Amino acid sequence: MVLSKVIAESFRQAWQQLTGNKLRTFLSLLGISIGIFCIIGVLSAVQSLQKEVSGSLAKLGDDVIYIDKWPWKDNSDDWWEYYQRPYPDHDDYEALKENLATANLVSYWTVPGTRTLKYEGKAVEGGYLFVTTYELDRLFSIEIDRGRYWSTSEYRNGTDRILLGHEIAEQLFGPVNPIGREVKMQGRKYQVIGTLAPAGDDLVNPLDFDDAIMVTYNNAARFINLKTRNQFGGTIGVKAAGGVELERLQDDIRGILRANRQLRPREDDNFALNELSMTTEALGNIFGVLNVIGLVIGLFSIVVGAISVANIMFVSVKERTSLIGVKKALGARQYIILLEFLTESVILCVIGGAMGLLMVVAITSVINLFLPGFQISLSVLYAIAGVVISAVVGIFAGLVPALLAARMDPVEAMRS
Structure with missing residues (x-):
């Protein structure tokens, strides 16, 4: 019961961030979106290319x-x-x-x-x-x-x-x-x-x-x-x-x-x-390098996005300091406050990841339209991986602001 209330409150606060500060939130989530796009998009493209090339070479x-x-x-x-x-x-x-x-x-x-x-x-x-x-x-x-x-x-x-x-x-x-x-x-x-x-x-x-x-x-x-x-x-x-x-x-x-x-x-x-097998091995090395390049670019983008989301959470904690004090004065424990802000951070990052996945789907659809001989497909496994990565980034991005909120003194918080 308590967990459902925390999640509902986190969704409400995340929605306020999205609707109340559209440009700031969009720009902050853009880093997450680009990171997920680079990682999932490159992995999907390389996997599809490897499958296409391997299937063609198998004719030999x-x-x-x-x-x-x-x-x-x-x-x-x-x-x-x-x-x-x-x-x-x-x-x-x-x-x-x-x-x-x-x-x-x-x-x-x-x-x-x-x-x-x-x-x-x-x-x-x-x-x-x-x-x-x-x-x-x-x-x-x-x-x-x-x-x-x-x-x-x-x-x-x-x-x-x-x-x-x-x-x-x-x-x-x-x-x-x-x-x-x-x-x-x-x-x-x-x-x-x-x-x-x-x-x-x-x-x-x-x-x-x-x-x-x-x-x-x-x-x-x-x-x-x-x-x-x-x-x-x-x-x-x-x-x-x-x-x-x-x-x-x-x-x-x-x-x-x-x-x-x-x-x-x-x-x-x-x-x-x-x-x-000689050609397959050589191509495997090339595709491995392409995967690493995509991962490195994506990770840099995700780090930037995580910092931006952390900034949003710090602002959110600052804006709701008095409310946090009231909740703690009424008996809300530290883990409730911590969970509330962490969940909000995860929700924001998952939304950013979903934007990145939509970018992958849109761009691959355009590529598939103009290159009928090479079809890029987004596997369900990669889509799930994108959501999981976004959630993990949300936990790390929101951990420090959530701890800061959870450890506030209720009297000092209500006075601010």
Whole structure:
């Protein structure tokens, strides 16, 4: 009963502060609002960004080893050493395919620059030529929008068959169905047998084939010198067989590549074995730094806001000194006075925190409206955390003024 009266009185006093001194109270609570906005807003944005990026990178597969000359980790210190390495090539691919028993499949691809496609007097420039071996669709689960993938005989014979990315097909053919039609590239005629599904609006899309012009390795080898290791670059993807750990797969790959490249026992590897966990770990560190930055900025704002709320409470104690004396003279104990002012301080800070959460919701809604590929969501856990942080700040901000009020001498208080 007493507690309910104290809370009711605290609400009444807090409402008087809000309505009686609107500008002062608003400015005082603004620090709390900005602090909660920085903490909860940054945490929500970073969490959403991390989820978006991790989901996009997951398309690369957590059971795939990517062989390149560049490691995915920080390579700034050994840049020249990595630069001098040869790129993986088709010979490495063949050696792995023939000897790697722990792999489910092995695929090789390279991108020898951009090309121009022509169809009935219309030309589209800027599409990148993507030369690949046959296993690519199973490695990345490539989705065909219209048409089909290459057949085994088409790949083996290097037939002039081509796959087009969604954007390239749209620009070149418009509403016309491209399947079965002939296009020209570097004077050669190719029959379009399939178009790829659009990549989507993901913020990060490691498998964006919208502007790709795909041909098989056996076909491209007829008109491009693909034997020179460092001319165009290349990558090999190795998918682990069922039940095979990536560590064992890496050991087997390392042994086969070292033998194929005739490296001596004491020579270092001249290739990098990359996996998705490397990127995830690096991104985790970056997101961790962003979280810390948001927390530091938010804490500074909250400290400023707490000082402002404490100032409001000191003013409130000063204005109600005689009333405090009357209450104590009538028998109100110290803890009642203490609880009353602490509750009022907590209510004010929670209101400030609620303002900060409303700012987060409003700004994230605007961002989500203009960035459909990246949606920021405010989790219930973060919303609760914002309210709890505000309440804790209210306790600390109101503690000293509440103690001052609770320890007043009733006679002296009534005389003031």
